[in-house]
Each structure stands twice: as C-alpha cells, then as structure tokens.
Amino acid sequence: MKNLTKENVTDKVLGTFPADTNPREREILTSLIKHLHLFVRDVSLTTGEWLTAMDGLYRAGEISNPVRNEFILISDLLGVSSLVDLINDNAPIATETSPLGPFFVKDAPLLEPGGDMIEENSGTQGVVRGHVLTPEGKPIPGALLEIWQTAENGLYENVDPDQPKSNLRRRMKTGPEGNYAFTTIQPVSYQVPDDGPGWELLGMMGRNPWRPAHLHFKISAEGFRPLVTELFVEDDPYIDEDVVFGVRNSLAVSFATNSSQQDADQFNLKAPFWQVEFDFKLQSA
Numbered sequence: 001m002k003n004l005t006k007e008n009v010t011d012k013v014l015g016t017f018p019a020d021t022n023p024r025e026r027e028i029l030t031s032l033i034k035h036l037h038l039f040v041r042d043v044s045l046t047t048g049e050w051l052t053a054m055d056g057l058y059r060a061g062e063i064s065n066p067v068r069n070e071f072i073l074i075s076d077l078l079g080v081s082s083l084v085d086l087i088n089d090n091a092p093i094a095t096e097t098s099p100l101g102p103f104f105v106k107d108a109p110l111l112e113p114g115g116d117m118i119e120e121n122s123g124t125q126g127v128v129r130g131h132v133l134t135p136e137g138k139p140i141p142g143a144l145l146e147i148w149q150t151a152e153n154g155l156y157e158n159v160d161p162d163q164p165k166s167n168l169r170r171r172m173k174t175g176p177e178g179n180y181a182f183t184t185i186q187p188v189s190y191q192v193p194d195d196g197p198g199w200e201l202l203g204m205m206g207r208n209p210w211r212p213a214h215l216h217f218k219i220s221a222e223g224f225r226p227l228v229t230e231l232f233v234e235d236d237p238y239i240d241e242d243v244v245f246g247v248r249n250s251l252a253v254s255f256a257t258n259s260s261q262q263d264a265d266q267f268n269l270k271a272p273f274w275q276v277e278f279d280f281k282l283q284s285a
C-alpha cells in the first residue's frame with residue numbers, strides 16, 4: 001500500500017473491509033481498530049513498549065491451559081470483564097451478575113440438595129441455602145446450580161496439586177420448591193495468581209492483589225437466561241477493594257453465626273456454625 005502515513009493509516013486499515021463483512025463483526029472490529037490506534041497515538045507508544053505488550057500477551061498464552069485462562073484474568077484485572085457484566089446485567093428484576101472468573105470448570109460431580117461439600121476440608125463450617133426463583137418469586141424446580149470456591153489455603157483445586165480433583169466444586173439440581181442447600185467451609189479472601197503477566201500488570205499499577213471471600217455460582221434452567229454470579233462475605237476486609245471489581249451491593253451477604261445445635265443437626269454440623277440464606281432470581285430467556 002503506497003502513500004501510507006501516520007495520519008491516514010487508521011482510515012487505510014478501516015477501508016480494507018469488504019462490503020459483505022458481517023455487520024456486527026464490522027461494527028466491533030471498526031471500533032476496536034479506531035480505539036487501538038487512538039490509544040497508540042495518545043501515549044506515543046514506543047517500539048520497545050509495544051514489544052513488551054506483545055511479550056506479555058505471548059506469555060499469557062503460554063501459561064494458559066484448558067483450566068486456567070490468563071487472558072480472562074487480565075480482562076478481570078483491567079475491569080473489562082466487570083464492564084461487560086454490568087452492561088449485560090439482569091438486575092433489577094433478576095439477581096445481579098458477577099464475572100465468571102478464570103477458575104470455572106464444567107461437569108463437576110452432582111450433589112443432592114442438602115448435601116455436603118466439606119468432605120476432608122478444614123475451615124469454618126456452615127450451610128448455604130435458599131431457592132432459585134422467577135422474578136415474580138415462583139420456584140424453579142430442577143434448576144442446575146454449579147458451585148465453586150477455594151479451599152482454606154485460598155487456592156482452587158485446578159491450580160493446587162495437593163487438593164483432590166473437583167474439591168469444593170459441585171453441581172446441584174434444585175428440589176420441588178426450587179430449593180437448594182449445601183454445607184461447606186467459609187470462603188476466604190485470596191490473592192490472584194502471582195506467576196503470570198496478570199500479576200506483573202498489578203505490580204506496574206501498584207495495586208492490591210486481593211479478592212474478598214466469595215462463593216461462585218452459575219445457575220441455568222430451561223426457559224431462563226443463565227445466571228453467573230458470586231456471593232461475598234459482607235464484612236470481608238477487601239469488600240471495597242476487589243481486585244477484579246466483582247462485588248455488587250446485593251451480593252454482599254451475611255455469613256451469620258447460628259448457635260443452635262438443633263439447627264446444626266439438620267446438616268450434621270456442630271454448633272456454632274455460619275449460615276447464608278439467599279434466593280436467586282432468574283430472568284426469562
């Protein structure tokens with residue numbers, strides 16, 4: 001291409017789209033190219049800085065695998081995942097959403113409502129229970145909950161060779177009243193992984209690497225939009241500094257202490273234990 005200049009390169013690139021480009025793909029790529037060029041001009045990016053960025057992306061690919069996606073982590077750390085999530089949110093008629101994060105694994109073992117997810121894990125024991133409902137409050141029986149959290153050491157099982165496979169990951173179908181319940185250990189605050197380019201980015205920005213304690217949920221039912229969300233421990237010290245910007249007001253909940261042994265007996269727990277009661281609302285598809 002002759003007569004290319006720094007002034008006309010953006011228009012030259014945008015002019016290469018054939019007429020039959022998919023309209024949505026054209027819209028997305030046109031905007032992406034414009035913004036990337038604007039960014040390069042804005043900071044007068046040097047060749048060395050561009051190379052640093054390309055090297056970071058290369059290493060993000062190198063460290064990623066089917067159960068660990070460094071690109072999702074980088075998107076999370078830059079607030080991009082959260083922005084996408086907020087733009088597509090179901091609230092106020094359904095439960096607020098929160099990003100999926102990089103640690104979801106599908107096809108976890110099935111657990112009956114009321115079942116135990118604690119197994120051999122150490123930690124403070126408690127129960128999470130509630131319902132999956134329509135926005136009008138009608139129960140959704142047979143909804144599939146996918147639940148995952150870290151162990152007491154702050155690591156998910158897929159990045160910790162010392163944990164058994166599928167530890168603290170379960171799927172559960174709601175009962176006839178749309179009810180679900182499971183016992184587990186109280187989630188803990190944790191730092192994002194420190195061995196990849198995501199961590200280096202945090203260092204450049206001088207940011208804290210912590211996520212407040214949370215449980216992840218992905219909930220699906222026929223005829224409803226899938227819900228990806230998290231429940232946070234409301235008094236966690238990092239509740240207002242989540243490094244991936246996932247906290248929403250309605251998702252910060254009380255992990256209240258219950259001292260009744262009679263209540264604990266229902267779940268084979270020892271009092272005192274903590275309990276969370278939360279009803280999820282799904283939006284119609």
Ligand SMILES: [Fe+2]
Pocket residue numbers: 101103211214216
């Ligand atoms: Fe998490």
